[in-house]
Amino acid sequence: MERNRQTPAETRQKIMEAAMRLFVERGYFNTSVPDIVRESNISIGSIYHHFENKQDLAKALYAETLGSFTAEMLRRTEQARNLKEKLRLLVNFLYELCDADPVRMEYMLFMRHAEIDPDHVPVCLSQPFQTVIHWLEEGIAWGEVIPGNADILAGIFMGGVLKVVELRLRGVLATSLTEVKEEAFEAAWRAIGVPSTV
């Protein structure tokens, strides 16, 4: 068989992309390494050259995906003037990402990574969620957010926003999320925002 001309970095990238597609489609445990070989057109030997084992591949995929998501989220929200605007930009980012790359969105929302990596940090303790909690603590101090437990308010807000993503990914919502982002954001904001705030 003809050998690949691509660079090692490209090979590694193709492996990870194929793995993400398959993990989303059938789940980690229903995906064998030979499946990844077929989906990526990379041989099993190369896969085990780039990654120690299947779990190591999954961990690298998770870490890199979460890392780039977090960086992009912070970039997209940093220029906001107040909390309401920050959260609106966050929702816009999430909903646009879901429309543009549903596979990546589904991967981040639903991969049960704790079943793969015993010392995995739960999503609600990871940086994106903790950042939102911190924003809400500031928002409470500033009088933009209804006083209360910031963890609970963050859960109500983000849980609502993300459940709408799930409804879209499951086909319950027929319309793209971009079309409903205002309605969803306004509802979620009503739960936590002080009404007088613009």
Place this chain on the structure above:
Amino acid sequence: MERNRQTPAETRQKIMEAAMRLFVERGYFNTSVPDIVRESNISIGSIYHHFENKQDLAKALYAETLGSFTAEMLRRTEQARNLKEKLRLLVNFLYELCDADPVRMEYMLFMRHAEIDPDHVPVCLSQPFQTVIHWLEEGIAWGEVIPGNADILAGIFMGGVLKVVELRLRGVLATSLTEVKEEAFEAAWRAIGVPSTV
């Protein structure tokens, strides 16, 4: 080894309870049938007598758990006079269940059953969630709920309420859900309820 004196129904029940504990603790695919043998003290032969195979056991467990949950949910909410009261009773039920039986709660919230059963119906299409959507459609007609897309409003409300459950199960919230159920409910209701409604 001494044979069991229990009835077949008890044997079946012990198998299912052990399976649920293990599925929640390590996940379906990290649980082998020999694991279930150890956890339940039922032999592998008996397990395969009561269930066709491991997947059939998981399907029965899921169906029976969801069925009894749905029945109890409907029973607990039927006497409410209006939508706000109905949803409050629903939240009370969910949060009390989480405190009383976190394993069952976690099983229902996080089992990725689609990876086990190819023709599994997603949670957001299952009876409990569809019931809430139907309630909200009525609530909109009655003027109790802010006019809008009932799917989205249901997602915002239930997503928020359930994310708080997740925060509790993951140890982010140190207090029991019973202690915070009013705060969480009031916030989630603000997202969807017409303010004038009592």
Place this chain on the structure above:
DNA sequence: GTCTATATTCGGATAGAC
């Protein structure tokens, strides 16, 4: 670095005694 061929382990499932 990439490939093919192969070894080993492990877990789902069955046979058949009691």
Place this chain on the structure above:
DNA sequence: GTCTATCCGAATATAGAC
């Protein structure tokens, strides 16, 4: 209906040529 002993396929991972 419950049990023990066993089979067998599938999947992870390795060896070693190119």
